[in-house]
Amino acid sequence: MTTDTSQAPRLTSLSHGGGCGCKIAPGLLAELIGKSALPKQFFPDLLVGTETADDAAVYRINDEQAIVATTDFFMPIVDDPYDFGRIAATNALSDIYAMGGQPLMALAIVGMPINVLPHDTIARILEGGESVCRAARIPLAGGHSIDSVEPIYGLVGIGIVNPRQMKRNADARAGDVLILGKPLGVGILSAALKKNLLDEAGYRAMVNATTQLNRPGTALAQFDGVHALTDVTGFGLLGHSLELARGAGLTACIDSASLPVLPAVRGFAEQGIWTGASGRNWASYGAQVTLPAGMTDAQRALLTDPQTSGGLLVSCAPEATDQVLRLFADQGFGAACVIGRMQDGPAQVIVQ
Structure with missing residues (x-):
């Protein structure tokens, strides 16, 4: 059945927050998880749980195989339904790559306002997600759907990894180099899009970045010089760098001048265009971050900008830098480049 989409509302108009900007603020999330998490000692084969806010759960099957399990879903970050589906699916599978794993299959999570959105629009969202699963060479093997007030789409991702090669976010070492795989600024561009300020070139740059599968993570698992791995998503570069620092008990130093940034992002930030999640992020972890004197609000907003389907953040030995x-x-x-280092010191982030 086809439906008339000419009067369909913009997808982003139906959501109070888009993409990974929908995430619960990191401080509140830590409080909620702390009140509900089961003690890990009851599950000796659970190699990665909630302890270090890692990207996915990892459960050991035997000495050579462990299951990687994750789920990620959110409300629209763009108005094109096919692009929304692609971005959400790419973002969900990123957590498997961020553990050094290889995706095996996915399940769809679908919540749609059935009486508000044309059925053809919903079908295009699902097609977008299916296209990413085909690109990842995995089956979309099922899922669950509900009629919801706001449109929601994402995946449950199931993968596999050798437990001796998996990369946690807690194993960085002093002296490691930090490498970021994708440019920053997705949240800022999405805020510009909502205000009808983003041109076609800016939109394409955002979609190209957010639909690029983080496949290097699987190969990075085989590099002995790679010590820790995560992806930069809703908590921004500072938030996920702080997770590395907390997990390892080290200080993460970020060189702000070296950061890769999507086109037009700095200009929009200077105009005060960024998401509310930037402020929530800073309020949650700003006390553990040292910024250089004279840093502007716009510069700080880029560091806290929520990244939807952002890049891998690699902590590796200096001699592995060229290989990575x-x-x-x-x-x-x-755009991948060196953005900082890990050093001895308290669990914090220092921006230079």
């Missing part, structure tokens, strides 16, 4: 950058370049991540 070469892998990123070979797989089409031309």
